[in-house]
Each structure stands twice: as structure tokens, then as C-alpha cells.
Amino acid sequence: MLKEACPECTGDVSVAPEVELNEIVECAECMAELEIVSREPLIIALAPETEEDWGE
Amino acid sequence: MLKEACPECTGDVSVAPEVELNEIVECAECMAELEIVSREPLIIALAPETEEDWGE
Amino acid sequence: MIRAGIVGGAGYIGGELLRMLLGHPEVEVVAATSTRLSGRRVDGTHPNLRGLTDLSYVAPEQLPECDVLFFTASSLDDPAGRAGLAARGKVVFDLSADLRLKDPALYRRHYGREHPAPELLADAVSGLPELHREHLRTADLVSVPGCMASASILALNPLAAADLIESRVTVDGRVGSSGSGASAGEMNLHSERSNVLRVFAPLGHRHQAEISQATGLDARMTATGVDAVRGVQVVVRATARPGVTEAAIRAAYRAAYAREPFVRVIAQKRGNYRFPEPKLLLGSNYCDVGFAYDAASRELLVIGALDNLVKGGAGNAVQSMNIRMGWDERTALGFPGLHPI
Amino acid sequence: MIRAGIVGGAGYIGGELLRMLLGHPEVEVVAATSTRLSGRRVDGTHPNLRGLTDLSYVAPEQLPECDVLFFTASSLDDPAGRAGLAARGKVVFDLSADLRLKDPALYRRHYGREHPAPELLADAVSGLPELHREHLRTADLVSVPGCMASASILALNPLAAADLIESRVTVDGRVGSSGSGASAGEMNLHSERSNVLRVFAPLGHRHQAEISQATGLDARMTATGVDAVRGVQVVVRATARPGVTEAAIRAAYRAAYAREPFVRVIAQKRGNYRFPEPKLLLGSNYCDVGFAYDAASRELLVIGALDNLVKGGAGNAVQSMNIRMGWDERTALGFPGLHPI
Amino acid sequence: MIRAGIVGGAGYIGGELLRMLLGHPEVEVVAATSTRLSGRRVDGTHPNLRGLTDLSYVAPEQLPECDVLFFTASSLDDPAGRAGLAARGKVVFDLSADLRLKDPALYRRHYGREHPAPELLADAVSGLPELHREHLRTADLVSVPGCMASASILALNPLAAADLIESRVTVDGRVGSSGSGASAGEMNLHSERSNVLRVFAPLGHRHQAEISQATGLDARMTATGVDAVRGVQVVVRATARPGVTEAAIRAAYRAAYAREPFVRVIAQKRGNYRFPEPKLLLGSNYCDVGFAYDAASRELLVIGALDNLVKGGAGNAVQSMNIRMGWDERTALGFPGLHPI
């Protein structure tokens, strides 16, 4: 597993070595959706916001 | 532990060897209250009914 | 360590399998599939597993070879797909209703269509250890019974086997909302499902066929949804055969379950919890069974309780796996339940 | 305005009587007694009445003369005291179990002692308007049936009266914690009573005698406490006589209840609430009844639901009073219940 | 009899409007719209109304002319459509959040877009009778505040108006699942939503803007979903100005609410229900407010409670209508709530 810092919370994000470009991974710490925007070097970015309403 | 048959349900009742006369023990299987009515030989009998209402 | 896979890991049964298998010293979970959530962390759907695993779901087609494989949902709609997946597991535990009824005609009557893969039925061993332990030691295909069926069978079988009761029994099942799974519809919204006593199957609930098949009795079943998330209770009315005593009934239960690690007989004269109470069993693999008997009228009430997701599903599967693998049957099933709760 | 008194005003039935009578345009509540709380404000025990009344409890011996008098708890332990109190009311509504069984032998069997005042039994008219409306118009002593009994009788009587079912029926009653009253013991602590499916009366619940008395059927009753405060549901298994059709069953219910203001027949094929559901009836005086039938097997499931404190108690009493006084039967009973809830 | 219409009758607010208006002696409900359920009976969605009405939903375009019209859901996505519908009512009560904030900039900040019909804002009178009774007597467009906002405003306004507290207050709102409406998503499934203490709005809940607008205070709001279907409670921390006594606080509440039919001040030293408790208010139009004060530290806790669907929505609308029409304000709002519950 590769480790990368989450751009949202700076937590460790585990990324499988065989990950594909544009794949979505999640940050365990803040559950942000992250997109693999580059594989070598590994770069992850916040995925386009699919804002989930959680209101009542 | 001595074992004796519960007079209510015939389940095994464990009785400590140092049990005293008239002590109340409970049957694990049916939770009947049992009284030690004799120690040697060990005889247990249903304790006088303290009927617990459980109705609604 | 053996390698375990779960097909349908994002459902409620899948979550319980994960919880138990992650705590199992002999098992490594190598994959949990989800079509909808492939690539997502399993602790996103099963938040109680946060901190315990970094696993993410894989798509079914990515399922690797496994020693044991758990199917959690019906796969009969795609028999070829099922066969392909099943081939990746040496031993398969099927938790769906697909293989529970041995007779395809019964399946047709209760599920309203022909069984698409009747050839599987003969090999499937029922994942109820108390009745089928010996067969489970060598089974390669195990079909776990329904939650209310398991409770009813465990409550009735000692009496049926000893021929203490007449054939006709009526089963009143009560079940929490997790029995409908994680993909339940609008009628399971909190505002609608809370506080209910919803008689959702007034007559002829499907599990009655399983009960009849296992016990030989003529079971008639009603089911009510209650305001609980987990938990099943069955309340069964039976008639004892002439001359049957309370002692005989107790003796039958004792003979059947004295050495069973996960069945307790609860029929007490005092206390707040005299009969099987599902709330005490949440998270535990116990099935509690009990009874009350009026010898004069021969009326017999038989009660069973369990956690539908554990002894009523994932726990039965894990217990069956333990038997199949020759391990201590109780491995990873040690949680006894809570009080107060 | 007539003058009403309540003996035992601090209990749960007493509270519901107060709520309804304070909203009744023809009734003035002149006294509510409490031994324990004499001198205290009634809204101290019944906080929903804050702002509606300045009434305080009086000791029983201070009870003034009344036109109508409601007894909420058993007074058989002191028959002379009871007689003294009863004499202060021209018409007495007794909500306890004291006068429900006409036959003192039945009382002995179910309550374990001789009836201390059997002379009262003959005059007591049953406070179930659907069965006894005509007698209630002139009754001076009314005995309101038990909550689960009322639901069962209303669910079964149309079928029994039309001789559509065999005599033996099994009744599965489910009831919330308010059924135990305000003085329940340690077993009703929130931590113990929450989340239960407590089979507190596995066989032979007392209400079965009331059901048999009213319907002529041979009822066998089980009762389970559920995690609700209010609400009763009865689920009854019956066997239709040969040849009975679903249409005949519907017709019997329709004939019985088409003009009843407080009984609805709920047996629907679609929707979230197909059968009687007590949560929808909280605070309301409805008893909903419904059924499901399998003509092939003649299995019939009959379901009844009500609020134990209203149609199962105080509401039946107020409806009976309205009849006795010649008022619109629905007066002060207009609340229809809530959804969602 | 005046003619009333409901746009969005199939939702939870729509159901409560129907319940109240069907029991209103001066009102005839001539139409309830539903896009999804046009042609279906209203008691199919609102089962508590079975037996009370034969009404079916109509499509919005079939809405007839009405004297009073209730909008239950936002219609800002289609301002022209809204205008067309609104034109069919002489007086419009809007229960959505559309017109609650007077300042379009505030709307933008809290709802994340430009207000599509800012021209409506000036005319809308707030449907909170305790603050705006005089304006309501002549209003033709009424905007009913949010449920947690109403409770907070009624709890805080007497103190703010009398300048007894500092500006900064923190509001902790708790709300049941019906607050999300009948079309809530998977996160409101019973198995997920039961037993929660879900902090769904940790900071900056939208209702804080309404509270600030009405009271002039600087409110900061958190909201938690609790395991209830109905009910709102707000617990507010405030700081009294130097020298303020408990007597002064009580006096402010008394002055504000002594003659209000639907606000009670509940701040008791004994009993089980010392502070406002939403469960006692289910189905009722009361808002209970209370407080606790420590003069030494000037810490002040203010508590408000109501039923989100009644005083927090439909009840406020009906009370406003009663005022607008010159009727007794309490008409059709007489149900006081239940105990025990």
C-alpha cells in the first residue's frame, strides 16, 4: 500500500499500487472522496463535490 | 459442589458443601427458590411460594 | 490462516460476517464484493468496523480464489454468474433463501417461480449445526436457514423428534427492521417503521416451509415487524400429545441441548427474563428456547429468540465454517450479549 | 353540566379520564381522589394537563356527591368502603377488573379468591357500546372490559355472532407498559422494560375469560409486553367453518360496524398500514379491526388494535357515559390519532 | 364555511393540515394536491384519517379557487408555477423555508443561491402569532417559521425584548425524524436512524438566521437528530446581563405569555417533567418554554419544546388562519397532548 496525505484532512490515505488513473479512493479519517489525478508521481485530489445533504 | 435434582424441573442444582440448613438456593434451570431442608442427607424442597406477579 | 471472501459484503449480513471474520484468529478476509460500492471502504457502510480494517469493496468480477466463500444475497437471477463466483471458493456458505427448500415444488409455491438451479439443491447441507453437525464436517455447500426458521426449528425440533407434540403448530414471528436488509424501501423509513406492530405476513410466511421441512411438523406462520433493529422472537402454539408431562418436555430439551454451545433453555419461574428475550442476544450467537405448559389442557407455548443477523444468519454461517474446518465451534463467537440494554 | 368524580385520579386511567372530561362540554369534574397525593395538583402527576385545570386531588373520604362516578382501581379489598364511595354517584363506571366476569366461579379461578361482593355482578352492564348500547342507555353500574379483551371482542364478535368460525381461537396480545399502571414495580424500570418482547402471560391470560364470556368462543390467550408505552394489538388465529368465503367475513364486519363511530375495518392489500396498527390510535377512541383469510386452508387471522388507556379503558367509559346521558356518543372523543408517529 | 386548499398534501405537514382542517368547523377542504399521488385517496398516505374523509389528491393544475391556500413545500424552483398556484388562494400560508428570511443576502448565504422571487419577501408576514398577531389579522401572505426556529424564538424572545440577556446565545436543537419529511433518503431508514444521536448540523444550522432575525440576538445553532418521530427541543445557553434576577426572568416570561393560549412556562423544582418535554406535546399546538438560572455565574439555560409538525408547522399555520379569519384562535387546536406516552 502506498501512503499519501489527504488534501482535506492531511490524514494518511492508503492507495493500492495497482490503482488506476481517475479512480476514486476514500480517506479513512475524513471519508473525503479523492481522485487519483496522477499515478507517477502519485497525486490525489479532492473529487468533484457531490455534496450529500445530511440535513433534517 | 454437590448436585441435587430440582424438585420443580429436575434440573441439576449446585449446592456448596458448606451450605446451611434452611438456606435458600436457586435452580439455574427454572430459577425456583429451593430450601435446604436437610443437610445429611442433602434434601432440597421448594421454598414457600413468594409468588411474584409478573402481569401487566 | 485460510482465505475468506464475501459476495455482497455491503449488506447487513455482510457486515456481520466482516465483524466476526475480522476477529477470527484462523481467517483472513481477502475480499468483500459490492457492485454499487466497489472501491469504497467497508467501514463507510459498516461504521462499527472503523479502526479495525482498511479493506475496500471489490467488484464481483475481481473476487480472488478463496478457501471459504460467503454468499449473502440471492444469485439465482444469474445462475451462470453465480456458478462463476462459486467456483472461486472451495467451500461455499449461502445465506440467501436460494437453497433452503430441498423440494423445487415447494420453492415454486413459496417464491412464485421455477427454481433456476435445482441441481444445486441436493448437495446443499443446512447450516444449522444443532441438527446437521456431522454433515457439516464435510460439506462443500452450506445453506443457512432463515432467521425466524432457525429460531422455530431450534425451539420445536426436540419436541418433534421425541414425538411429544401434535403435528399442527402455529408460529408467531416477530422481527426487527434489519430483517429487511439495508436496501429496504420507503415503508422502512424511520417515521413509518418506528413504533410499529406491523403484521406484514398474516398467513403463510415463507419460513413456515423451512420449519416443516426440518421438523416434519405442519407449521403455520404469521410474522409481525416490531420496533427493533435486530432481534427475532418466535412464539409457537403447540398441543402436547396425551400424557405428556412438563418433566418430559424439559427432558427432551435437556437431552437435545445440554452440550450445545449456543442454545440455552430459558423457562424460569421468577425474574424479569423468564423466557427467551431477543434484546439480551444482540450481537451474540445464542438461540434461547423456552416453553410454558399446561398439562390439563395440553396447551404448550414454545418460545425462541435470537439475533437475526447472528444466530439467524452470519453466526450460523461462521459456526458452520468452524465445524467444517475442524476448529473450536465457538471461535469468534464469544460475545455473550448485553444487559441492561 | 353534570358533576363527575374520579376515584383513583392519579393513575394512568385517571389521567385519561381527566383529559377527556376536562374537554367535555357537558361535564364538570368536581373531584379526583388520591390517597397518596391528596392536596396535590392533578397536573403534577398528569403534566399534559398543565394550563387546563387548577384541580387538586382530594382524599377519598372527601368525595362529594356526583352525577357520574368513575372507579379506576379495584376496591374489592374494602367492600364497605367501596359501597360508601359508590353511593356518592348516581351512575358508576367501574374500570377495574372487579365486575367484568359475571360468574363468581370464573372470578375465583382467574383471581384466586372468592369474589367479595358477588351481589354487584348481576347489575353491572358491560361498558362496550358496540355490544351493549341499549343496556347502557339505562345502566347505573357499568363495568368497562379489559383492554386486550375489548380489542379481541370487537375483532371476534361479528364472526362469532354470524357463526363463521369454529369455537377454539388463540389470542396473542401485545401491550405497552402503561398497561401496568403508574405503580408498576422494578421490572418496569426503563432499563429493564425497554426493547422487550416479554412473554409475561404465556398461557391463560385473564382476559381470555372475558373474551369467552362475551363471544361464546373458547379463547386461549398469550400476552407479550412490547416496547411501547401505550397500545394494544391482538392477533387472533381462528378457523373458518367450511364454506366460508372472504366476502362473507367482510360482510359480517361491515354489517356489525358500518354505523359504529369508533370501529374501523382495516384489511387492505396495499400500503404501509394494511392491518390495525396501535401506534396510529394513540390518544384516539378507535378500535381498528382487520383480518386475512386463506380460504383453501380456512386459516383466518383476525387483528385488533386500540389505545389501552382510551378505547381500552377511559374512552370506553366516556363513550358509555355519553350513551347513558343521551348525548352524542362522540362528544369529547374526537381526536383521531396521529401520523407519522 | 371557507374553502381551503393544500398544495403538497401528501407530505407530513400536509397530513397534519388535513387532520386539523378536517376537524375545523369553519373550514371545508376542497383540494389537496399531489403530483405523485394524484387520484389516490388521502387516507392512503395518512392512515390516521381513515373514516374521516373520502378526499383524493388532485394534480396541482387542478387546484380550484380557494379562500385559504397552504403551500407545504418549496416552490421556488418554479416561480411562475408558484405564482399561478398562489393566485388561486385569497390568503396564502407558506410553510416552506422560501420566505422566512427577509434579507435576500441571508437567503443566499444559507441556501447557497440567489432568491428567485425576492419581490415576495416584503409582503410575507411571519406566522408566529405570539410575535405578529396584529399583522396576521390582515395578512394575505404568511410565512410560517421553521420548527426549531419557532421553539427558539418563543423561548428567547421575552428575554431579548426585555434586554435581560447578552446577545450571543448557543442553541442546541434536537429533532425527530419527521423533521426530514416523508421523502427522506436511505440515511433515514429505520435500521440507520433508530437510536441515533446524529449531530447532523454541527455548526450554523439554517434556523439560526431565523432566530437572529426575530430576536435580534446572535444565535449559533447545532442540531441533533434523536430517536423520535415527532418532537423538537431546543436547549439554549445564554448569559444574563449583570444584575438580572430569577424573578426578573420569570416576570418577563409571565408578561409575554400569560394570555397566550399556546405557550406555557414550565420551570418547576419538583416532579418528573420539570422542563419542556416534547413527548408531552405530540399532536398538540403548545410550545412549552422554561429556564434554569444561576445568578452567581449568570448562566442561563432556556428550553423550548413543541411538536415540529404542529406548533412547529401546521398548527402555527392554522392558528394564523384563525387569527386572519377572526375566529377563536384555538379552533381545531384543542388537543392537549398525552401522558403517559
Next chain:
Amino acid sequence: MIRAGIVGGAGYIGGELLRMLLGHPEVEVVAATSTRLSGRRVDGTHPNLRGLTDLSYVAPEQLPECDVLFFTASSLDDPAGRAGLAARGKVVFDLSADLRLKDPALYRRHYGREHPAPELLADAVSGLPELHREHLRTADLVSVPGCMASASILALNPLAAADLIESRVTVDGRVGSSGSGASAGEMNLHSERSNVLRVFAPLGHRHQAEISQATGLDARMTATGVDAVRGVQVVVRATARPGVTEAAIRAAYRAAYAREPFVRVIAQKRGNYRFPEPKLLLGSNYCDVGFAYDAASRELLVIGALDNLVKGGAGNAVQSMNIRMGWDERTALGFPGLHPI
């Protein structure tokens, strides 16, 4: 195997200690005392233990010598008796509130009397492993903090220690009915305690003194009883110091808890369970902590959750014992909690 004894084994904390210790591979429970139930089986009061033990309660005077001894209830009313009992244990874990406050003056203020045994206070080490692990390795007297205090301290301490927040914080505690113990009174009857949002401590709850003592902050605490049996949640409002970023807050939590086996940081942007939720922790020894932050206003909401009987009591004691004895800290504490529930 070491020998463990429990003084006050029949209470709720006693039951949890029994559950955990019976499953502990290094511990033998040699005695559980009960004055009221001496001679009775422990599974009579703790029905979840049926089948796991044949232990019966002994009277306190029969308590044998033990290696570790757990006190579950206050024994300050009889300091000599306490001393006698305590002498039978080499290491004592006190779960009562007796020794939590180091300063007798604080005890006096919060408990309304002089501390009867102030000489004990100096030696007592706080049983909160995350703060006092090193001291616990050699402690012979351990005082376990209160349930809401533990949650608050674990939620706040990383921020206080790193000086990220201003001193004044307000704590809103929510707690289930088991927090009142097994001997709660009439106000905890199911019919009264169900469905509540009971603000039972509006200002100045005792645990605020414990929070202030542990964190150095100026905590002000309110507490509400909610309709749950188990579970604590604390919602804390704090103000960040100028310049503090969300990253700094996360970093402080991460630094504090990255290696803690029983604290998880839960502050997520998506999913149904974004913040600490007590229902997920029933039976587990986790304390989940989380936060939300608005840098513009410096408003910070901090949330903590745990099971009051486990990490809020018995679990903290067992974890402390594991540390004291040099065992793996997680022994007998492996249950992770359930979902759905």
C-alpha cells in the same frame, strides 16, 4: 490467574464487570457481593450471563482475599466498613464518585457534605488510561472517572493540552437510563422515562468539576436523559484561539490518539455516521471523539461518545487493570460494537 472480587456485583456496573472478567483469560472472579441478594445466582440479575457462570452473590462480610477488587458503589457512608473491605484487595478499582475529585473543597461544593475520608484522595490514580497510563502501571488505588466526564475529557484534552482553545467550554451531555443504575426510582419507570428529552441537570452537573480538574478548562455542563438504555454523548462548544486551523485541531487529535487502542477520531465529510454516535459503541470499550470547526468564527464543536457502562465505567476499570497487571491492554475488551443497531 489472579483472583478478582466485586463489591456491589448486582448493579449495572457490577454486571458489566462480571461480563468482562468472566471472559478474561487471566482473571478468576472469586466473589461478587450483594447485600440484598446474597445467596442468589448472579445470572438471576444479569440474564446475559446465563450459561457462563454458576456464581452466586455473597454478603460483603464474606468477601475473600483478592488480588484485584472492584468497588461499584459509594462506600463513604461507612468509611470503616470500606476500609475493611478494601483491605481484602491488593489493588482496588473504585468506580464510584468517591475519589474522583482531588480537592475536598470541590467535593463539598458538589456533593453537599464534607468528604468523610479525605486521606484516600492523594493516593487515588485516575482510571483514564489515555491520560494516566504511566501512573496506572503501579497504582494500588484507582478511581474511575464519571461516564460523561470520561467522554468530555477524552474529547477535550488534546485541544486543552495543545492550548488550542479558550478556557470556557459548555458541555451538553446526553445519557441513557442505565446511567441511573439498577435501583432508580419511579421517575425511571418505562412509561415515564420512555421518549424523554429530560433536562435533569440544567446547569452545573457534577461531572463538570471532573472535566475541569482533568483538562484545566472552565467547563459548564448541562445533562439530558434520552430514550436509550446505554450510551453517552457529549456535545461541547468551544472557541478556538485566534489563528487555529482545522489542520492543527486534527493534528492534535492524531498526536494524542494515533496509538490509543480505544479512542477513534470520527469527523467525516460523508456517510450516515459522520460524528461519534453512541449506539455504535454499545458493549464496546471505544470512546469516539470528533469535531467540526468554523475557522471564520472560531466556533468549534467537539463531540464524544461511549457506552457509559463500558468505557464510561467497567471497561475503563478493566483496561486500567490490564495496564496495572502488565497484560495486553485490550484483553477482554475486544468487542467492537454493532451495526446496524
